[in-house]
Amino acid sequence: MNAPQNFDRGGRERLVVIGNGMAGCRAVEEVLARDPDRYDITIFGAEPRVNYNRIMLSPVLAGEKQFDDIVINPPEWYAANDITLISGDPVERIDRERQTVVAASGRVEPYDRLIIATGSDPFIIPVPGKDLPGVVTFRDLDDVNKMLAAADAGGDAVVIGGGLLGLEAAHGLSLRGMKVTVVHLMPTLMERQLDEAAGWLLKEELERRGQTILTGADTEAILERNGHVAGVRLKDGRDISADLVVMAVGIRPNTLLAKSAGVEVERGIVVDDHMVTSDPAILAVGECVQHRGTCYGLVAPLWEMCRALADFLCESPTGYSGSVTSTKLKVSGIDLFSAGDFSGSDGSEDIVMRDASRGIYKRVVVRDNRVIGAVLYGDTGEGSWYFDLLKKGEDISDVREALIFGQAFAMGGALADPNAAVAALSDEAEICGCNGVSKGQVVACIEGGAYSLDAVRSTCKASASCGSCTGLVESLLALTLGAEVKSGPKTMCKCTSFTHDDVRRLILEKQLRAIPQVMQELHWTTPDGCASCRPALNYYLLCAWPGEYEDDQKSRFVNERLHANIQKDGTYSVVPRMWGGLTNPKELRAIADAAEKYGARTVKVTGGQRIDLFGIHKEDLPAIWADLNAAGMVSGHAYGKALRTVKTCVGSEWCRFGTQDSTGLGVKIEHATWGSWMPHKFKIAVSGCPRNCAEATIKDFGIICVDSGYELHVGGNGGIHLRGTDLLCKVETEEQAMEMCGAFIQLYREEAHYLERTAPWIERVGIESVRQRLADAEEVRKLAARFRLSQKYSQHDPWAERAGGKRADLHAHIAQVRPLQMEPAE
Amino acid sequence: MIGKWLDIGPVTQIEPGTARTLPVEGGEEIAVFRTMNGDCYALVNKCPHKQGPLSQGIVHGAVVTCPLHNWNISLMTGEALGDDKGCVPTIPLKVDGGRIFLLREAVLGRQAAPQAA
Numbered sequence: 001m002n003a004p005q006n007f008d009r010g011g012r013e014r015l016v017v018i019g020n021g022m023a024g025c026r027a028v029e030e031v032l033a034r035d036p037d038r039y040d041i042t043i044f045g046a047e048p049r050v051n052y053n054r055i056m057l058s059p060v061l062a063g064e065k066q067f068d069d070i071v072i073n074p075p076e077w078y079a080a081n082d083i084t085l086i087s088g089d090p091v092e093r094i095d096r097e098r099q100t101v102v103a104a105s106g107r108v109e110p111y112d113r114l115i116i117a118t119g120s121d122p123f124i125i126p127v128p129g130k131d132l133p134g135v136v137t138f139r140d141l142d143d144v145n146k147m148l149a150a151a152d153a154g155g156d157a158v159v160i161g162g163g164l165l166g167l168e169a170a171h172g173l174s175l176r177g178m179k180v181t182v183v184h185l186m187p188t189l190m191e192r193q194l195d196e197a198a199g200w201l202l203k204e205e206l207e208r209r210g211q212t213i214l215t216g217a218d219t220e221a222i223l224e225r226n227g228h229v230a231g232v233r234l235k236d237g238r239d240i241s242a243d244l245v246v247m248a249v250g251i252r253p254n255t256l257l258a259k260s261a262g263v264e265v266e267r268g269i270v271v272d273d274h275m276v277t278s279d280p281a282i283l284a285v286g287e288c289v290q291h292r293g294t295c296y297g298l299v300a301p302l303w304e305m306c307r308a309l310a311d312f313l314c315e316s317p318t319g320y321s322g323s324v325t326s327t328k329l330k331v332s333g334i335d336l337f338s339a340g341d342f343s344g345s346d347g348s349e350d351i352v353m354r355d356a357s358r359g360i361y362k363r364v365v366v367r368d369n370r371v372i373g374a375v376l377y378g379d380t381g382e383g384s385w386y387f388d389l390l391k392k393g394e395d396i397s398d399v400r401e402a403l404i405f406g407q408a409f410a411m412g413g414a415l416a417d418p419n420a421a422v423a424a425l426s427d428e429a430e431i432c433g434c435n436g437v438s439k440g441q442v443v444a445c446i447e448g449g450a451y452s453l454d455a456v457r458s459t460c461k462a463s464a465s466c467g468s469c470t471g472l473v474e475s476l477l478a479l480t481l482g483a484e485v486k487s488g489p490k491t492m493c494k495c496t497s498f499t500h501d502d503v504r505r506l507i508l509e510k511q512l513r514a515i516p517q518v519m520q521e522l523h524w525t526t527p528d529g530c531a532s533c534r535p536a537l538n539y540y541l542l543c544a545w546p547g548e549y550e551d552d553q554k555s556r557f558v559n560e561r562l563h564a565n566i567q568k569d570g571t572y573s574v575v576p577r578m579w580g581g582l583t584n585p586k587e588l589r590a591i592a593d594a595a596e597k598y599g600a601r602t603v604k605v606t607g608g609q610r611i612d613l614f615g616i617h618k619e620d621l622p623a624i625w626a627d628l629n630a631a632g633m634v635s636g637h638a639y640g641k642a643l644r645t646v647k648t649c650v651g652s653e654w655c656r657f658g659t660q661d662s663t664g665l666g667v668k669i670e671h672a673t674w675g676s677w678m679p680h681k682f683k684i685a686v687s688g689c690p691r692n693c694a695e696a697t698i699k700d701f702g703i704i705c706v707d708s709g710y711e712l713h714v715g716g717n718g719g720i721h722l723r724g725t726d727l728l729c730k731v732e733t734e735e736q737a738m739e740m741c742g743a744f745i746q747l748y749r750e751e752a753h754y755l756e757r758t759a760p761w762i763e764r765v766g767i768e769s770v771r772q773r774l775a776d777a778e779e780v781r782k783l784a785a786r787f788r789l790s791q792k793y794s795q796h797d798p799w800a801e802r803a804g805g806k807r808a809d810l811h812a813h814i815a816q817v818r819p820l821q822m823e824p825a826e
Numbered sequence: 827m828i829g830k831w832l833d834i835g836p837v838t839q840i841e842p843g844t845a846r847t848l849p850v851e852g853g854e855e856i857a858v859f860r861t862m863n864g865d866c867y868a869l870v871n872k873c874p875h876k877q878g879p880l881s882q883g884i885v886h887g888a889v890v891t892c893p894l895h896n897w898n899i900s901l902m903t904g905e906a907l908g909d910d911k912g913c914v915p916t917i918p919l920k921v922d923g924g925r926i927f928l929l930r931e932a933v934l935g936r937q938a939a940p941q942a943a
Contacts, residue, residue, distance in 0.1 A: 185838070186842075527887060528843075557884065813846065813847045814834055814835055817832070817934075
């Protein structure tokens with residue numbers, strides 16, 4: 001034991017606690033509970049007040065609680081337990097040699113055991129203006145008082161940081177009448193606690209409540225006017241005006257005292273399992289410590305640490321082995337819970353349930369039949385159950401099928417099988433809430449011959465609207481028919497039970513405008529889709545909302561992201577557009593120069609009447625495009641699910657058989673249609689006579705010129721399954737041919753499935769239905785007008801944009817390693 | 827003093843849901859991924875199937891789909907998922923103070939010939 005000091009306190013050991021916060025006081029409470037007479041206790045607090053519950057500052061800011069409501073230990077508690085509280089006189093130094101602490105006033109207090117519970121400090125981002133009046137953090141009651149004063153004056157507030165603390169500050173300020181903008185560096189709010197889907201739901205809800213949420217927003221500076229904060233400037237150049245700026249980007253352990261006393265400190269004060277530091281007389285607890293490499297910023301681990309610390313101080317050591325943490329957001333009306341690991345780690349599986357009508361998203365992550373993480377939004381009732389399963393590491397294989405439905409359902413003994421649970425429902429139980437269909441009605445419908453999900457949907461309408469009861473209907477099919485269930489319509493991919501047609505229809509009906517929104521509203525079973533559905537959704541949204549939807553590059557296949565065709569060796573091929581297959585010496589010279597300059601190993605004339613340069617490196621693409629642009633050439637979209645080429649023959653200008661100017665028409669059509677994104681690639685050809693030298697009858701849209709006008713052919717394909725075109729109709733003028741071309745393309749764009757060429761599309765829907773639609777002059781006019789509208793937003797040369805520096809990150813390496821010249825990195 | 831970890835720049839240089847490339851002179855190019863969640867991983871930039879550049883694939887969850895033949899590769903283990911069999915080496919990575927660090931020996935260990943370092 002330590003050498004006795006020259007202060008006598010009745011023989012009791014002296015316990016000094018630095019920090020009158022939640023950790024310090026809780027540690028004392030735990031010690032008192034075990035052995036109330038063992039220690040003579042002194043607590044130093046930097047704040048001039050008694051101990052209060054810091055995590056309840058948010059409700060104080062929001063006006064839901066008063067300071068008195070959040071006091072944990074009133075002055076009487078200190079007196080009753082014979083604790084000396086020294087508040088407002090912070091400790092400045094620890095003298096380990098003499099085992100004393102020295103306070104700012106000069107007061108010296110000896111200890112036998114010292115507990116450091118200095119907590120954490122808010123992290124201030126080092127930007128110009130960070131020290132201006134009106135810039136506050138959100139850590140203690142003084143901060144809250146400053147925010148309340150600012151809110152009384154009204155005006156605009158910017159909260160930097162969209163984590164737990166920042167969002168709570170934003171919520172409080174918003175309730176107090178300020179116009180609040182949240183600036184968050186990451187693309188998802190609370191990204192450490194939430195996955196993209198839940199983060200999106202949260203953002204939607206906060207925006208609905210009137211906050212402005214800017215994600216992916218990096219603060220450059222805090223702006224000043226008349227010596228006071230005036231706004232925030234973002235790195236993208238945007239300025240946001242502000243009368244109050246709250247910095248809530250994070251916290252860092254407050255280790256200053258420990259460090260200057262020579263106690264071992266890494267990110268936090270290093271402690272063992274008994275919360276003892278490198279000095280055996282000194283313990284540390286709470287947010288200032290680092291235990292087994294981890295620093296905690298939440299309240300639950302603190303309770304566990306304090307128990308271990310008190311057990312040790314009262315000589316019945318148990319040890320702390322780290323905490324699994326969970327999070328809840330304290331914003332009224334928003335239910336949100338997360339715990340454990342939900343990054344989708346190796347071998348883990350996601351069980352996802354979404355209920356759009358109730359705004360619910362649940363995701364439980366399972367590995368080796370154990371729950372390892374959970375994210376719940378909208379309904380957090382099962383959070384504690386999942387957290388319990390997670391902490392105990394219980395084997396959940398018995399309840400796995402019903403796990404996502406919750407404890408009552410999953411633990412219902414015999415009901416753990418979802419089919420059994422459905423079988424146990426009464427006939428009156430409602431299956432489909434959207435259409436008010438009961439279990440009895442669904443069963444009657446199945447017994448009446450609806451042997452598939454699709455048939456049920458079309459007869460009794462169950463599962464035909466939002467689709468959230470699809471699983472229930474499938475269970476009823478299985479129960480009623482035994483093994484005879486016919487497989488339903490083909491779903492878009494394994495992430496959804498909806499078909500392509502359903503998704504396209506619902507995007508319009510429900511006005512869905514972003515990929516995460518589609519995934520939520522349509523109950524996607526994966527957090528962020530897969531390589532099949534992401535590009536499809538991106539296209540469907542682009543087609544549904546021209547000019548409005550912002551293309552999601554990360555949901556594009558590489559060729560469409562890099563505007564070139566990837567080849568087997570990872571290099572790219574580049575095809576400039578040659579309108580109608582025409583070129584000239586200037587273009588050919590530029591192509592020849594580019595081929596040499598960028599080392600194109602192969603130069604090939606394509607089947608679409610243009611020239612392909614092979615072997616170009618990703619990093620060189622913007623430069624070669626700049627060179628080709630300079631000669632007047634633009635992207636040929638040879639890489640896209642888009643209009644590829646318009647192949648032509650020379651036509652009446654040169655050919656002795658030519659009936660019309662097929663080349664000229666081809667050029668006009670290519671100018672009208674280039675740049676349009678389609679479900680799949682789309683090829684056009686114009687032949688000047690029925691000899692058909694441009695091979696128009698194996699194109700998606702083919703024109704054959706005849707003396708009396710133009711025959712329009714559709715749905716041809718020269719690929720794996722050779723298919724000749726069907727005749728669509730015959731028109732008399734070029735204008736009519738072009739109008740019909742636009743209308744046909746738009747019909748295909750709006751109704752085909754993603755990655756479905758026109759040939760299989762027409763086989764699926766029947767040429768007659770296409771003919772009928774396009775026989776209606778009004779319909780043709782509308783379709784062509786919609787096509788022109790969408791073209792207004794798509795005819796920008798993507799090469800020119802990239803050559804001009806847009807999205808340079810897609811082409812440049814992040815860094816390069818050259819070992820022989822390497823600079824030390826640390 | 828040469829550190830154990832190689833600083834390759836701020837994490838914000840990689841848009842979530844994408845990857846960027848890190849060429850290594852005399853060695854294998856590395857692909858550095860950032861998932862939609864913001865987690866970072868590094869793999870040799872070669873699909874175990876036909877050496878496709880994984881950095882150019884679509885990232886979903888902690889999986890990348892190779893752009894050449896749609897193999898799905900786990901970013902955490904480098905293993906091919908589903909029925910496909912194969913594995914690409916992973917490079918230990920940590921994020922500290924908003925910057926990405928790769929384990930130096932794993933980056934350099936892939937060089938054709940050992941270098942004096």
